[in-house]
Amino acid sequence: MTTQQQTAFVCMEGVGHKYDLSPDAPMAVQDINLNIHRHEFVAVVGPSGCGKSTLLRMVAGLLIPSHGSVSIFNNPVVEPRDDVGIVFQKANLLPWLNVKKNVLFPLKHKYGRYSKDDEKRADELLKMAGLSQFSEKMPDELSGGMQQRVGIVRALLLNPDILLMDEPFSALDALTREQIGFDLLKIWHEKPKTVLFITHSINEAVLLADRILVMSKRPGSVLDLIKVDLPRPRTSKTINDPKFVALTDTIRGHIYEPSVPA
Numbered sequence: 491m492t493t494q495q496q497t498a499f500v501c502m503e504g505v506g507h508k509y510d511l512s513p514d515a516p517m518a519v520q521d522i523n524l525n526i527h528r529h530e531f532v533a534v535v536g537p538s539g540c541g542k543s544t545l546l547r548m549v550a551g552l553l554i555p556s557h558g559s560v561s562i563f564n565n566p567v568v569e570p571r572d573d574v575g576i577v578f579q580k581a582n583l584l585p586w587l588n589v590k591k592n593v594l595f596p597l598k599h600k601y602g603r604y605s606k607d608d609e610k611r612a613d614e615l616l617k618m619a620g621l622s623q624f625s626e627k628m629p630d631e632l633s634g635g636m637q638q639r640v641g642i643v644r645a646l647l648l649n650p651d652i653l654l655m656d657e658p659f660s661a662l663d664a665l666t667r668e669q670i671g672f673d674l675l676k677i678w679h680e681k682p683k684t685v686l687f688i689t690h691s692i693n694e695a696v697l698l699a700d701r702i703l704v705m706s707k708r709p710g711s712v713l714d715l716i717k718v719d720l721p722r723p724r725t726s727k728t729i730n731d732p733k734f735v736a737l738t739d740t741i742r743g744h745i746y747e748p749s750v751p752a
């Protein structure tokens with residue numbers, strides 16, 4: 491085992507997937523090698539259909555790779571794990587439960603009950619997400635951005651070590667999207683997690699992440715792995731930093747003018 495693998499929290503080795511196993515069917519994702527370190531924030535960008543969600547589902551244990559392996563802290567991922575929280579594009583809140591009960595629902599579903607301590611943690615997380623005064627509201631009384639925040643709090647309640655986010659803000663308007671991105675960074679700073687964040691937005695990836703995996707078009711493989719050496723905390727001013735502009739240009743170059751293999 492290499493030193494890189496020893497310090498990796500999430501380790502992907504030669505990961506690939508083929509949905510259709512017939513010999514001439516194309517791969518969806520091919521030969522992804524990536525080590526994500528503890529509390530690192532890694533974003534994944536790439537053209538539509540390149541396999542970003544497929545990759546995330548393999549890390550989540552929702553899909554077993556047909557090639558290679560994913561491991562979390564040296565344990566192969568073979569099923570969904572309790573220490574991994576997932577946030578999807580839509581919060582999918584239960585319409586008949588209020589905000590706090592939605593947040594507590596996974597515990598109720600898993601253990602049949604929740605404790606006073608769990609409620610206290612839910613209150614604390616809702617406060618951190620700026621939702622204290624909405625905890626008794628029903629989902630249809632919330633804006634899309636607030637619903638997505640509730641989805642994030644729900645994923646954080648079980649205190650997962652790893653947070654997987656699949657285009658979590660793509661249904662939101664641009665202003666809400668930027669704000670909720672900064673809110674996520676604040677929560678990540680206060681409750682550090684290892685984050686894998688799928689997005690279509692190059693700006694969002696650069697604004698949030700420590701490193702960015704740029705995927706090629708299908709079959710999605712690694713075009714580049716870019717370190718984002720912008721200072722934290724990131725703010726709305728970060729986008730004026732010449733490094734920010736240079737990084738977004740580099741990624742656009744990869745995606746719109748991918749290098750042709752020799």
Ligand SMILES: Nc1ncnc2c1ncn2[C@@H]1O[C@H](COP(=O)(O)OP(=O)(O)OP(=O)(O)O)[C@@H](O)[C@H]1O
Nearest residue numbers: 509510518536537538539540541542543544545708
């Ligand atoms: N369940 C499935 N069965 C067969 N093929 C699938 C399945 N899910 C995804 N695919 C195919 O695998 C490829 C990768 O899909 P995936 O959703 O992972 O890409 P993506 O990069 O997340 O796409 P987008 O950016 O549009 O959300 C696509 O060609 C898709 O059609």
